[in-house]
Structure formats: C-alpha cells, structure tokens
Amino acid sequence: MTTTQPRLVVTPSANIHSDAERAARMSKLSFGRTFTDHMVVIPYRDGAWQQGEIKAYGPLSLDPSCSSLHYGQAIFEGFKAFGQPDGGVKTFRPQSNAERFNRSAKRLAMPALPPELFMQAADALITLERNWVPQNVGESLYMRPLMIATDPFLGVRPALEYLFVMFGSPAGAYFPKGVKPVTVWISEDFVRAAPGGTGEAKCAGNYAASLVAQAQAEQKGCDQVVWLDAVQREYVEEMGGMNLFFVYQQDGKTTLVTPELTGTLLPGITRDSLLQLGRDLGYGTVERKLSVKEWRDDIAAGRMTEVFACGTAAVITPVGFVKANGFELTINNGENGPVTMALREALLAIQHGTAPDAHGWMHAV
Ligand code: PLP
Ligand code: COI
Numbered sequence: 001m002t003t004t005q006p007r008l009v010v011t012p013s014a015n016i017h018s019d020a021e022r023a024a025r026m027s028k029l030s031f032g033r034t035f036t037d038h039m040v041v042i043p044y045r046d047g048a049w050q051q052g053e054i055k056a057y058g059p060l061s062l063d064p065s066c067s068s069l070h071y072g073q074a075i076f077e078g079f080k081a082f083g084q085p086d087g088g089v090k091t092f093r094p095q096s097n098a099e100r101f102n103r104s105a106k107r108l109a110m111p112a113l114p115p116e117l118f119m120q121a122a123d124a125l126i127t128l129e130r131n132w133v134p135q136n137v138g139e140s141l142y143m144r145p146l147m148i149a150t151d152p153f154l155g156v157r158p159a160l161e162y163l164f165v166m167f168g169s170p171a172g173a174y175f176p177k178g179v180k181p182v183t184v185w186i187s188e189d190f191v192r193a194a195p196g197g198t199g200e201a202k203c204a205g206n207y208a209a210s211l212v213a214q215a216q217a218e219q220k221g222c223d224q225v226v227w228l229d230a231v232q233r234e235y236v237e238e239m240g241g242m243n244l245f246f247v248y249q250q251d252g253k254t255t256l257v258t259p260e261l262t263g264t265l266l267p268g269i270t271r272d273s274l275l276q277l278g279r280d281l282g283y284g285t286v287e288r289k290l291s292v293k294e295w296r297d298d299i300a301a302g303r304m305t306e307v308f309a310c311g312t313a314a315v316i317t318p319v320g321f322v323k324a325n326g327f328e329l330t331i332n333n334g335e336n337g338p339v340t341m342a343l344r345e346a347l348l349a350i351q352h353g354t355a356p357d358a359h360g361w362m363h364a365v
Helices: 019-026 094-107 115-128 204-208 211-219 269-280 292-300 338-351
Strands: 008-010 038-045 052-056 074-076 079-083 089-092 140-149 162-171 182-186 224-228 236-239 243-250 253-259 284-288 304-311 315-324 327-330 362-364
Touching: 008 115, 038 115, 052 115, 074 094, 074 204, 089 115, 089 338, 094 115, 094 140, 094 269, 115 140, 115 162, 182 211, 211 224, 236 243, 236 253, 243 269, 243 292, 253 269, 269 284, 269 304, 269 315, 269 338, 292 304, 292 327, 304 338, 315 338
Parallel strands: 008 052, 182 224, 182 315, 253 284
Antiparallel strands: 038 052, 038 162, 074 140, 079 089, 079 140, 089 362, 140 162, 224 236, 243 253, 243 304, 304 315, 315 327
C-alpha cells in the first residue's frame, strides 16, 4: 500500500441534470433513484492507489472477466450529508464509515483505502454537488462508496487491481410509506451469516444472499426479513439492512436492548450512536443475545413495549408487527412508540444541526 497520498483531480463536467430537472427531482425524494452529476473514481494497481478523479457520473467500463462480477470481491458503505441551518453541509460520522470500509476490505482480501483519502474524496464530491444536498428534515445526500476488483483474470485469488468509486444520491424516506411501523417476518428457512463468515463485513454477497428471504417475507405480507443466528436459529441478529432495538419498560425505567455484536451482524454506526443517545436520554442500554421466545413472552407480558430498526438509509423505523411460522404479534398497537420517536428526533436534530453535537459526530464539509 502506498504511504504518500495520491492526488484527486477534479474534472467538473457539464451537469447531467438541468437546474429545473434537479429541482423537480429534489421536490419528491425517495431512496436510491436519483444520482448526482459527478462521481469519484480512484484506481488501485501495482500495489498502490493511483491518482483519482472526480468526473461526470456515468457507466463504468469493466472487463467481463473481473472477479467482482464472478466471485463477489465487492464492498460498499453508506453515509449521509445534511444541510445545516447556517447554510453549510456536514456529514454524519464519515470517519467511522471509512474505518468499517477498511475492515470489510480486509475480510474480502482487498487493499485498505487510506481514511484521509476516503474523507478527501467525500468532501470534494459533496462540495461540488452542494446543490444536491436537501435542506428538509429527514432528507439528506446519501453517499455510496464502493470498491470492486477489476483485473481481468478468472482464477480464484485476490485481485491485483481495484476501483474505488463514490457517488451521491439525494434521499428522502427509505420506506415508501414514510415513518410508519413496518411489519417483519422472522426467517427460519434462510440464514444471513454464520460464525466465521462475512456477516460483519459490508460486502455485496451478503445482500445477494438475502434477497430470496426478503422475497419470502414479502410473500408472507411483511415489509422486511429478520435474521436469526445460524447455529441455534434462536437468537435475533438484525434485519435486511438495519440493526434492531427492543425497548423495555420495567419499574419506571426504560432500557434499550440490542443484539450484541457476534461477528455475524453488521456493527451499525446508527446502532452505536443510538446506544450513546439512549444513555444521554437517561435510558439503560444493554447489548446481549435476545431470543425469539423472549421477544414473544416479553411483548405478551407488557415488558417489551416497542421495537425499532435503525440504519443510515432507514434512520429509525418502528416495527409494528412481527410474524413467524406459528405466531403473529402486534407491537405497541402497530403505532409509532414514544421512545422510538424520541430517539429518532434526537438523532435527526444532531444531524440537521438543530441540537448540539455533544459527541463530535458531525464533520464539516
Ligand atoms: N445491518 C445491515 C445488514 C446493513 O446493511 C446496515 C446498513 O448499513 C445496517 C445494519 C446499519 O448500519 P449503519 O447504521 O452503519 O448504516
Ligand atoms: C445503509 O443504510 O446505508 C445501507 O447500506 C443499507 C442498504 C440496505 C440500503
């Protein structure tokens, strides 16, 4: 790996979207459908990251034999940029994404990208795309960094050449119905990740392998799939692209319980932030194993009062209904719960700059 920082050349192109097209797209944002005018590309070859470029957003040219297309040597990240009240732009914990990106890279035998280069690329791209950063609460410019293996070779071994790419997508609510409780299906037929596998890496294959279970959840009338541990098929791990929290109310005390990091679930940056924010709000926080039986029993006994999912794209989404082979449960009458919404507001206020950033999470672009 190179020790000197390669240069990032900015080649602004004519914008792909006219001002009117951009305004039209920004006025009705969903998730992941609109892409801004430029992207970052940085190649890796001869054992080093080469000069990168910010250029017009558009298709990549790949050799059909490259191993990302065959053997899945591909990783990605997701973080957000928020318009601030003073007209500036800040990103939420991008350094944590840069670090997780490199942990994923290591697991997939890919080269590390210097975190400073990740940050420099993000800041330069967001600065160029300032007009694509929404201002409304709940909206943001979602940034998608990724790395793929690119060298033409069919043998199974770590590639020698890679491409780092980063692009932006202005985003509104992840779920089409907005901030309303989702319904979840507990998967018994499929597992997401086994011990020693790639569960804690943000690699493309994890998502490909989840799609059939997600389709099954939809067949069962649910929005999302919940994964159980691969060994005992008993403990709750996470959702499709989100971590899970369970809210307990006992003896006047509120406690947030979230599955502990076992190596088979993604260590979410939102999860980590909410453990901190929960403590700030005076809640207890516990990271531990939580079984499906406890989920059933504790809802029935009224000890568990709310369940929610969290992630960069989804922010915080209440879970209102859970279904599995043999049982169905409604949580908090299928409504948004007060603890869920308090955490959501606290997180969004920090991100949008209307509450103090006590933990130094916001990075000025
Ligand atoms: N779990 C999975 C499988 C994910 O894809 C994501 C999304 O990034 C998360 C959890 C939440 O992680 P974060 O809060 O860092 O976005
Ligand atoms: C994110 O929240 O950033 C993700 O990558 C999750 C994905 C399912 C959209």
